[in-house]
Amino acid sequence: MRRIAVKFVELIVVVFFVSAITFLLLNLLPGSPADAILGVDATPKAVATLNRQLNLDHPLPVRYVDWIGHILRGNFGRSYVNGEPVSQAILQHLPVTLELLVLSQLMAFIVAIPLGIWAGYRKNSWTDRLASGGSFALLAFPPFISALIFVYLLAVRWHVFPATGFTPLSDGLFANLQTMFLPSLTLALGSVAIYVRVLRSEIINVLEENYITAARAKGMPAWWILTRHAFRPATFSLVTVAGINIGLLIGGSFIVEEIFALPGIGLLTLDAIYSRDYVTVQGCILVVAVGFVVINFIVDLLYPVLDPRVRDMRVGRTGFR
Amino acid sequence: MAMSPTTLPSAADASGLLIVPDLSGAAPRKRHLSIFFWVSASWIALIVLVAIFANLLPIPSPTAIGNAAPGMGPSWGHLLGTDELGRDLLSRVIFGARVSLIVGVTATSLGVVIGGTLGLIAGYAGGIVDTLIAGSMNVLLAFPSLILALVIVTFTQPTLLHVTLAIGLFTVAPLCRVVRANTISFSHREFVQAAQVTGVKRRRIIFREIVPNVLPTTLSVALVAIPGAILAEGALSFLGLSVRPPTPTWGNMISEGRDVLAKYPLIALWPSIGMLLTVLALNFMGDELRGYLDVKEGGL
Numbered sequence: 294m295r296r297i298a299v300k301f302v303e304l305i306v307v308v309f310f311v312s313a314i315t316f317l318l319l320n321l322l323p324g325s326p327a328d329a330i331l332g333v334d335a336t337p338k339a340v341a342t343l344n345r346q347l348n349l350d351h352p353l354p355v356r357y358v359d360w361i362g363h364i365l366r367g368n369f370g371r372s373y374v375n376g377e378p379v380s381q382a383i384l385q386h387l388p389v390t391l392e393l394l395v396l397s398q399l400m401a402f403i404v405a406i407p408l409g410i411w412a413g414y415r416k417n418s419w420t421d422r423l424a425s426g427g428s429f430a431l432l433a434f435p436p437f438i439s440a441l442i443f444v445y446l447l448a449v450r451w452h453v454f455p456a457t458g459f460t461p462l463s464d465g466l467f468a469n470l471q472t473m474f475l476p477s478l479t480l481a482l483g484s485v486a487i488y489v490r491v492l493r494s495e496i497i498n499v500l501e502e503n504y505i506t507a508a509r510a511k512g513m514p515a516w517w518i519l520t521r522h523a524f525r526p527a528t529f530s531l532v533t534v535a536g537i538n539i540g541l542l543i544g545g546s547f548i549v550e551e552i553f554a555l556p557g558i559g560l561l562t563l564d565a566i567y568s569r570d571y572v573t574v575q576g577c578i579l580v581v582a583v584g585f586v587v588i589n590f591i592v593d594l595l596y597p598v599l600d601p602r603v604r605d606m607r608v609g610r611t612g613f614r
Numbered sequence: 615m616a617m618s619p620t621t622l623p624s625a626a627d628a629s630g631l632l633i634v635p636d637l638s639g640a641a642p643r644k645r646h647l648s649i650f651f652w653v654s655a656s657w658i659a660l661i662v663l664v665a666i667f668a669n670l671l672p673i674p675s676p677t678a679i680g681n682a683a684p685g686m687g688p689s690w691g692h693l694l695g696t697d698e699l700g701r702d703l704l705s706r707v708i709f710g711a712r713v714s715l716i717v718g719v720t721a722t723s724l725g726v727v728i729g730g731t732l733g734l735i736a737g738y739a740g741g742i743v744d745t746l747i748a749g750s751m752n753v754l755l756a757f758p759s760l761i762l763a764l765v766i767v768t769f770t771q772p773t774l775l776h777v778t779l780a781i782g783l784f785t786v787a788p789l790c791r792v793v794r795a796n797t798i799s800f801s802h803r804e805f806v807q808a809a810q811v812t813g814v815k816r817r818r819i820i821f822r823e824i825v826p827n828v829l830p831t832t833l834s835v836a837l838v839a840i841p842g843a844i845l846a847e848g849a850l851s852f853l854g855l856s857v858r859p860p861t862p863t864w865g866n867m868i869s870e871g872r873d874v875l876a877k878y879p880l881i882a883l884w885p886s887i888g889m890l891l892t893v894l895a896l897n898f899m900g901d902e903l904r905g906y907l908d909v910k911e912g913g914l
Binding site: 307318430435543574 | 758841
């Protein structure tokens with residue numbers, strides 16, 4: 294309980310800083326909203342009026358409190374471009390991104406878990422060399438290159454999947470998955486590389502433990518030892534790395550959504566950036582950054598579930614150690 | 615084989631339980647650098663040299679339009695062919711390497727200098743200073759880096775300087791963490807304590823005793839940060855948020871190639887190969903050097 298409380302306080306502190314930085318960033322950087330809305334050659338009077346309308350004439354801390362108060366009540370403001378509420382745009386776009394992230398992680402785990410375990414179990418075999426070498430090479434592939442390779446081969450050449458576009462889930466699961474497959478696969482590649490590497494080395498370490506030798510001596514079959522005795526301690530690192538990986542995934546999802554024209558939060562943000570739709574950018578960045586922090590918080594809470602040893606560990610002065 | 619915090623910008627370590635998987639456990643210390651290390655190093659040397667001396671090479675201008683037919687395949691006049699506007703692709707790939715290398719090296723250097731200094735201070739001073747520095751690094755790591763870089767570049771105009779600074783900002787925190795952790799572990803070692811007891815000045819202890827020991831790890835981590843920065847620049851460039859066309863960058867070439875992918879797939883292929891080989895070579899060199907220097911990150 295104490296651990297969770299400490300973590301929670303930490304979460305609040307980080308969320309405060311993240312929101313403050315998001316707010317400051319878009320307020321302090323050059324390129325004022327007045328310029329963006331009215332154009333560069335607007336009269337000073339028009340700019341002053343607009344600034345008053347948008348509350349831009351108040352000092353920064355006041356505006357921050359005002360802004361965060363609105364956010365907490367679900368009011369992210371209205372887009373400068375089309376006047377729509379930003380919260381509504383975010384709610385419309387968020388499910389697509391979430392589906393993309395979940396599908397890509399499912400794919401990554403389905404491939405990486407057996408591959409990583411096997412590579413670790415048969416260390417230095419040709420399967421291991423192939424898996425290790427392949428995942429090392431995959432680390433060098435940014436999503437914008439692997440996406441183009443998939444689009445060229447599977448969409449342009451062989452017409453297996455559509456190159457871009459999105460069919461919502463309401464139009465049928467199959468049609469939806471058909472448009473989500475290539476984007477998810479692109480995003481999954483980087484994760485596969487990371488997970489295989491982590492799992493392999495974890496399995497190698499775990500297999501040297503005494504209790505594994507004991508299990509072997511009892512004549513337990515290899516698959517039983519691997520899945521029952523070795524996999525669980527190895528998941529500990531896997532979960533850590535998966536949590537850390539979310540940061541990379543979010544960046545990747547922006548690119549993937551842009552390439553495949555998926556109407557997710559990344560595309561929303563990028564469109565807002567291109568059209569200098571300052572309020573929308575701010576809302577999206579806040580949602581993405583806070584989401585990232587919260588996911589890491591949840592990953593932290595998962596440790597005691599996976600590893601009983603952590604439950605008893607005294608968490609002393611945590612946080613900003 | 616240890617995975618660097620740079621390839622994995624971490625926020626999970628915001629917890630007090632610093633759990634960094636020690637991936638080096640399986641691999642024994644390497645005595646020799648393999649032949650592939652030198653192959654990688656040669657590729658990097660080649661790319662750096664042609665990028666530096668690009669103006670002196672007998673290649674057509676990377677931006678000249680109209681000297682050749684658009685979308686040509688490889689030929690003697692144009693070894694890699696031409697793009698959809700008839701510009702020489704070899705020349706564009708070479709000039710594009712400049713942006714990637716400049717951003718990669720400069721952004722990482724920023725991380726080494728700023729992050730390294732902060733890490734030394736935090737690790738050696740401890741107490742409230744350490745709390746403040748490590749705390750702000752955790753906040754910095756709580757942002758998905760590409761997104762923040764994207765916003766910074768958008769609102770400050772996409773120039774080489776701004777792109778470098780925005781990406782450099784995100785190499786600071788991982789390097790600070792590595793240096794801080796190493797500084798802490800070295801500052802408790804006997805030779806440092808001996809220096810402290812004999813009344814050696816603090817500055818001298820830091821520069822004579824700690825820095826030389828922390829440096830090899832830092833540099834091998836920095837080597838892996840360079841391809842990370844190159845990929846980040848590539849992503850920004852691909853989204854049109856880095857150095858603007860007509861100046862070629864690998865990212866904006868791939869983005870231009872995407873528009874004509876069905877007709878001229880080679881246009882996107884060459885800069886992709888350039889980027890992949892460079893990133894792969896740097897990753898590989900970092901990995902080998904780590905095994906060679908026996909860098910352990912288990913205790914970070």
